[in-house]
Amino acid sequence: MxxxxxxxxxxxxxxxxxxxxxxxxxxxxxxxxxxxxxxxxxxxxxxxxxxxxxxxxxxxxxxxxxxxxxxxxxxxxxVGFVFQNPDDQLHAASVTKEVEFGPRNLRFPSARRKELVESALRRTGLAQTRDAHPHHLSLGERKRVALAAVLAMDxxxxxxxxxxxxxxxxxxxxxxxxxxxxxxxxxxxxxxxxxxxxxxxxxxxxxxxxxxxxxxxxxxxxxxxxxxxxxxxxxxxxxxxxxxxxxxxxxxxxxxxxxxxxxxxxxxxxxxxxxxx
The missing domain is CATH 3.40.50.300 (P-loop containing nucleotide triphosphate hydrolases)
Structure with a gap:
């Protein structure tokens, strides 16, 4: 179990x-x-x-x-946790930096980190907003950023x-x-x-x-x-x-x-x- x-x-x-x-x-x-x-x-x-x-x-x-x-x-x-309110979770200046934070903090190798981040952005439909500031996005998009950040931690x-x-x-x-x-x-x-x-x-x-x-x-x-x-x-x-x-x-x-x-x-x-x- x-x-x-x-x-x-x-x-x-x-x-x-x-x-x-x-x-x-x-x-x-x-x-x-x-x-x-x-x-x-x-x-x-x-x-x-x-x-x-x-x-x-x-x-x-x-x-x-x-x-x-x-x-x-x-x-x-x-355990990856996606909060109900994404604003309790988001802190970085761009979507990519937000999604990178977890795998970087876990000290994943660079190649694996890049692969996980790209996969998480693609799977959550955020590839086109990777450079946006998370707090400039809608609530639904911010929730997907928080989810992508957890997915990237694998x-x-x-x-x-x-x-x-x-x-x-x-x-x-x-x-x-x-x-x-x-x-x-x-x-x-x-x-x-x-x-x-x-x-x-x-x-x-x-x-x-x-x-x-x-x-x-x-x-x-x-x-x-x-x-x-x-x-x-x-x-x-x-x-x-x-x-x-x-x-x-x-x-x-x-x-x-x-x-x-x-x-x-x-x-x-x-x-x-x-x-x-």
Missing amino acids: IVRIDSLTFRYPNGTTALDEVSFSVAAGERVAIVGSNGAGKSTLARHLVGIERPASGTIEIAGRRADGLSIAELART TPVVVLDEPTTGQDHASVVLLGKLVDDLGADGRTVLAITHDMDFCAEHFDRVILLEDGGISWDGPVDRWLAQAADTAGQAFELPQMTRLGRRLGWEGSVSTVTGFVERLAPGAGPAPVVSTAP
């Missing part, structure tokens, strides 16, 4: 318990979405993976090493905090392909998200946090199927799931591919949709 968390408990200085006896493991190459309502402990959990927060009790292992014995700089060699684990917020459709499509490609390359992706369409399309597993504890951990499709009656309390179900229910379909359809397959010949009778005004 690349990530192993056992009985993690965290309390804020005022005594509020944010995480209570949280335990789970994540294998190399898994794509895991961490979901839940605001205040459930999602971002607090993610910050533990890079050492920004330290547990009151319990243990965290990253690639077989106890995180409590590692500095933030040491953890950064294994960490086996990538953590994304609300990656689709502020992104247009084209950027979300690009981001989804990146998540799929990272998983195919054997890299582990954990994403904190309220975007159920993005979750359904690109993640294998979901962990639901409620009141600082795990109330569900399993395959995304199974979770969406059983959550249909209660999910609206904290988040909105995927568009395809909602459309399927409006059409009277039984079972759970959560992705565009699944929806198209449901309409395919041999999949059963097509729904009858009224065209009346």
Whole structure:
């Protein structure tokens, strides 16, 4: 297991318990979405993976090493963290310098550093804005710069905090392909998200946090199927799931591919949709 968390408990200085006896493991190459309502402990959990927060009790292992014995700089060699607000992360005078910072700080050889930077710029659609100042870009572009900076560090684990917020459709499509490609390359992706369409399309597993504890951990499709009656309390179900229910379909359809397959010949009778005004 690349990530192993056992009985993690965290309390804020005022005594509020944010995480209570949280335990789970994540294998190399898994794509895991961490979901839940605001205040459930999602971002607090993610910050533990890079050492920004330290547990009151319990243990965290990253690639077989106890995180409590590692500095933030040491953890950064294994876990790349993309903040929800890119302005908390960006500091360099150009996109290229921002993306170069991580691999340079990790003392990668020059040839490898150049290759990683060019790949990260290309994969995030930023090759044409390499000389721009990051703070002159739009929010969506700045988020992609922060992502490129993490990709260039070539960490086996990538953590994304609300990656689709502020992104247009084209950027979300690009981001989804990146998540799929990272998983195919054997890299582990954990994403904190309220975007159920993005979750359904690109993640294998979901962990639901409620009141600082795990109330569900399993395959995304199974979770969406059983959550249909209660999910609206904290988040909105995927568009395809909602459309399927409006059409009277039984079972759970959560992705565009699944929806198209449901309409395919041999999949059963097509729904009858009224065209009346």
